[in-house]
Amino acid sequence: MFVDKAKIYVKAGDGGDGLVAYRREKYVPEGGPAGGDGGNGGDVIFRVDEGLRTLVDFRYQKHFKADRGEKGRNKSQHGANAEKMIVRVPPGTVVIDDDTHEIVADLTRHGQQVVIAKGGRGGRGNTRFATPANPAPEIAENGEEGQERWVVLELKVMADVGLVGFPSVGKSTLLSVVSAAKPKIASYHFTTLTPNLGVVDVGEGRSFVMADLPGLIEGAHTGIGLGHEFLRHVERTRVIVHVIDMAATEGRDPYDDFVKINEEIKLYNGKLEQRPQLVVANKMDMPEAEEHLLEFKEKLKQYRADIAVYPISAITKDGVQELLYRVADLLETVPEMPLIEDVVEVEERKVFRLQRxxxxxxxxxxxxxxxxxxxxxxxxxxxxxxxxxxxxxxxxxxxxxxxxxxxxxxxxxxxxxxxxxxxxxxxxxxxxx
Incomplete structure (x- = not known):
């Protein structure tokens, strides 16, 4: 089961209450205040775990509440701070505040973490309120309430290569041929509703992760069809492999398919147009594929001359190995993480609260x-x-x-x-x- 979106509630722990207490010891008459401060409530922290691949766990657990701090103690002892609550998320998780729709964090690296809800401060005990005018105050504070919020988690698949293309062009078949992945394959549109991942072993100690992304249609950048559900995964791929049905078995023009999908990607995020891209001319074992390929290459030179075309047949495996070698070579020249404009780098900062x-x-x-x-x-x-x-x-x-x-x-x-x-x-x- 692949789950790439979830809405959850997080609540940090409240601070512990401060204590009103006094020294009551033998030989210490009229002992002064001895009430300790309460402990701080626990933070809710999201931490990236590269062993996770989906958000499926959040389908069954939607509420995360950290513990509150302990109350202050006698003899001016501080109550214990509550333990932080660590919530593990897969790499590629974007955290969005449900009320403001602002991106709270973009978590991509293993071990990266961010405080999503800050625990409340502990209340002060009466020791803190002693003054010359009132040396034995009966004053203590309640603990501060911990932050709470609803957040939306969106998972953008972290893959080296993303297979894009119209429905039924052979993306799932190609992934099943080059990896051990077993995507569902059938002769109808939108067989693939969620991304499938597979590890491709090229040989010579080289390998990469390939994602078969759900097919898209014209207008996807506005949310039509699978729309944004598809396009947000393209953002995380280092290389885009555009699979085209060169035999035009669906009656569509191969070059028209290529232009339409690139326009959808460009309209969704202009930076993706500059992502390294290869064209895979699939179904070359079918009639008329060769004629369509010659025509496609001529038109492509006028559109974008820098994109290479690799004719293959995912069924017969002709040309597949040459394609994999080229993809592996290209990945060696591409940075580990694509630079996306909306990535939020989270740093630990000390916050100094000024009087307004x-x-x-x-x-x-x-x-x-x-x-x-x-x-x-x-x-x-x-x-x-x-x-x-x-x-x-x-x-x-x-x-x-x-x-x-x-x-x-x-x-x-x-x-x-x-x-x-x-x-x-x-x-x-x-x-x-």
């Missing part, structure tokens, strides 16, 4: 008699605060006052006893004397 001027911004609206406050900074602080102690509540109130929320509520007509809502949290407005 707009972080203190907030809005106040009315929902019937309730005042509703919206502010990313306040909502985040509320989520992280353990609002079960007087110290924590007073700290939160001071932040609101410093941001000017109290002043703005009074301007809007808030009085003692009015209800104020922030996210899912509601409290009474109290005038300070």
């Amino acid at each position: 001027e707009d972080e203190d911004e907030f809005t106040i609206s009315r929902d019937n008699e309730t005042f509703v406050i919206e502010s990313p900074k306040i909502e985040k602080m509320l989520k992280r605060s353990q609002m079960n102690t007087q110290d924590a509540i007073m700290r939160f109130a001071r932040t609101m006052r410093k941001m000017g929320v109290d002043k703005e509520l009074r301007k809007r007509g808030a009085k003692d006893g009015d209800i104020v809502r922030i996210s899912d949290f509601e409290f009474e407005f109290v005038e300070q004397e």
